[in-house]
Amino acid sequence: MAARRAENPFYERFGDLIDILRRYDATFSLGDGLRPGCLADASDRAQIEELVTLGELQQRSLASGVQVMIEGPGHVPMNQIEHNIRLQKTLCGGAPFYVLGPIVTDIAPGYDHITSAIGGAMAAWFGADFLCYVTPAEHLRLPDVEDVRVGTVAARIAAHAADVARGSTGARAMDDAMAVARASFDWERQFELAIDxxxxxxxxxxxxxxxxxxxxxxxxxxxxxxxxxxxxxEPGGR
Incomplete structure (x- = not known):
């Protein structure tokens, strides 16, 4: 776009995209190209102004009968996560929010499945609807199958922790069942209940x-x- 000095064709022809998705009963996943790529960028003007635009596109889509989910930021310090979730819910009319972690520190390459699980648990607790898994290979290389497995497990842990905190149906019951299995030394039951x-x-x-x-x-x-x-x-006791 910069080289041709032209508008984003997806934005420019968004009405046509609405018509196509309505015809096939498909859902938009509106991504945030200006999402923060490091903590220093989190919640900056570019990110928030783009979020306003995404909210406008969401309203256009809903008015035409097309459902929308909104993609969210990738690098956000813990103290800004709640603000980001609440702001998205306000600007985007409560649309389902999909967060890319968020990663809560930039200094753990090789462990970004952990940094993102921390942020993902908080984001889900505050109202995010969908967590994107992040692998240990993030920022280093393309992930392999094992990276994907580990990243998915970390995201599931984050989601479950948030479900427990939010009182989601059945979430706490799994933890209570694990406590019973541990107290009774029922190892097979413990493995059955484990996320991995x-x-x-x-x-x-x-x-x-x-x-x-x-x-x-x-x-x-x-x-x-x-x-x-x-x-x-005690023997002989009551």
Missing amino acids: PEKACTERRKAMPSDTEVCSMCGRLCAVKTSRRALEP
Whole structure:
């Protein structure tokens, strides 16, 4: 666009796109090309002005019977996440919000599945509707299959943590079931409930103690077993 000094053709012909999507009952995912690429850019004027434009396009689409979701920022410090979510919901009429993390620090290449999971959990708690997974390869190279798996698991953890905090139906029940399984040393049930059963099972097998009820972290000093013994009635007692 800069080289040709011309308007974005997708913006210029947005009415035509509306007609096409309405014909095929498809949904817009309106991306934010001016989203922050580092913390220094977060919530700057360019990002917010583009969000205003996205809100206008969303209203045009809805008026023509086409549904819309809005893509959100990628790098946002933790103290600005709530503001970004609430601002989008206001400017875009409550449209579903899809966030790219957000990544909460720029200094962890190789671990951006973690930086994004932190931001994603907060964003979802504050009202984001859709989390984009980020892989450990982000900012370094194209991801491979294992990167995608790890990134997806991290995003699922973030989403579940937010679901628990928001009281989403059934979310807390999984954690409560895990607590019961741990208290009863039901390892198969624990693996069944785990977000990544294969990883949990593999880690367990790396250091299997002689007492297979417990794990190798505490071994014979297992807090659960100690508590059970302490709560057992004394012989001859009531």
